[in-house]
Amino acid sequence: MVIGGDSLGKILQAQGKNSALIDEFIKLTDDATSVLCCRVSPKQKAEVVKLVQARKGKITTLAIGDGANDVNMITAASIGVGISGLEGQQAARAADYSIGQFRFLKVLMFVHGRECYRRNSYLVVYFFYKNLIYVLPIWYYGLLSLFSGILFYN
Numbered sequence: 001m002v003i004g005g006d007s008l009g010k011i012l013q014a015q016g017k018n019s020a021l022i023d024e025f026i027k028l029t030d031d032a033t034s035v036l037c038c039r040v041s042p043k044q045k046a047e048v049v050k051l052v053q054a055r056k057g058k059i060t061t062l063a064i065g066d067g068a069n070d071v072n073m074i075t076a077a078s079i080g081v082g083i084s085g086l087e088g089q090q091a092a093r094a095a096d097y098s099i100g101q102f103r104f105l106k107v108l109m110f111v112h113g114r115e116c117y118r119r120n121s122y123l124v125v126y127f128f129y130k131n132l133i134y135v136l137p138i139w140y141y142g143l144l145s146l147f148s149g150i151l152f153y154n
Contacts, residue, residue, distance in 0.1 A: 001032035005039040012047050026055045045073035053078075064105065065091040081105065 014021045029035055029052060037045055049061050053076075063070070063077035067087030071094045074080035082095030083102060092098040099108055 001028060001034070002036045002038060003040075005037075005041070005044065008037060008040055008044055008048065012044060012051070015051075022051070022055070026052070042069045042072045045070065046076040049073055049076040065095075067091055081108070 011021055011025050035048065035052075037048060040048075045063075049063060053059060053061055060079065061077040062079045062081065063073045064081045064083070065071070065074050066083040066085055068090035070082075070091045074082060074091060074095050080095040080097070082091035082093070082098045083105075084092035084098060084100055097108060097112075099105060
C-alpha cells in the first residue's frame, strides 16, 4: 500500500475525533503486506508505526530507512533496519540492524528469521533432554533404594 503525506496527515489528525477513518486505514493495512509512506514527515512515519502497534496489540513491526529523516520511525518500530549510504549514517546508527545496500535486506531477513527459529528449537530440545538426564537417574535410584534418603550424588 502506498500512502501520500496529505492523506496520511488527514488520517492522523482524525485520531481523537473520527475513529472510523482510522479503523478503515487499519483494515487497509491488514490486507497489505507492506505500507510505503511517500512525502511524509519523520514524525508522521513514527506515528504510523505507533498507530499500527497500538491498534494491533502485540505485533512485530519492521521499519527500514536510509537517512536521518527515518530515525524516528526506526526507533518506534520493533525491529529497525538502517541502510548506510549517500544520505549518511544516522539511520544505521539508530537501527537494530545495519546493512550497506538494499539488496542485502533479503539475505538479512531470510537468515535472521531462520536462525531465530532454529535456535529456539535447539533450546527446547536441549532443556527437554537436560531435565530428562538429571531427573531419571535420581528417580531410578530412588526406586532401587526404596526412597530411603541415601544420597545419590556427593
